Amino acid sequence: MSAWAAALAASPLAVGLRASAWAYPAAEIVHLAGMALLFGSIVVVDLRLAGLARQLPVTVLLRHALPAALAGFVCIVISGALLFIAHADELIGNRAFLFKLGLIALGLANALWFHRGPYRRLHGNLSWEMQTAPPPLARLCAVLSILTWFLVICAGRLIAYV
Template identity: 45%
Template structure:
């Protein structure tokens, strides 16, 4: 089964039918998706800006410990609600040229976050004294990727 066949199956599955037929399901899931976007983007943008040197009076290890779980929770909400929203309109979404760009931004953003954690999470205490260039590049990439994912996701409705 290729991706187009799987998308057609999902769209015509009971889940896809329910998402389209229920008067409350799609709007409720869309609100959860928006809440997930806020919970991901807000903390990630604040953390990335802190990694780039903004607001140095706040200790980076504590900022990271506070904001990372919020961002992870937001990503979990986005992924779960995204599958439900996709089930409602899988065929048209697959045909939308922005959809693969959105997915690529999400995949790259998540991979970047995991790599960042693997490389730097134990060394945030000395970050302000000598931040690694690669780490700062990853923070800048994170800013761009997560904003781009949100922008492309919002634009899906208009293309």
């Protein structure tokens, strides 16, 4: 076990989170609500980018979904940090937790790459908005995104069992 993880788990904040009847469950609720907001927002956009609901302009969809996804992500990061602090000594060696962190990094890298690459090039191309199918690279990013964030949720759930 890592010394810093043990120290974190022994901190007053961690002890308080574990001792409170409501603090840890409240953090879990915020974490779940954040996941629903993040994944719900992402999946709608990604399904469009994968080729469904082609009548919806991607730029309009992103304009509405991206703030919700970011709000969900902020909720997840804050609540996830609290959940980690409460059990850092246990989680630091948990394979499902480490796999989840790797998947989160992959999901963020995919989103960042898409928004700085293919989407930036597509954003000014309104003819693409009404094409019968998005470009192959956009579809690939969308499918990878849905799969990655779904696996993040699965890995998170498996933490309790590994």
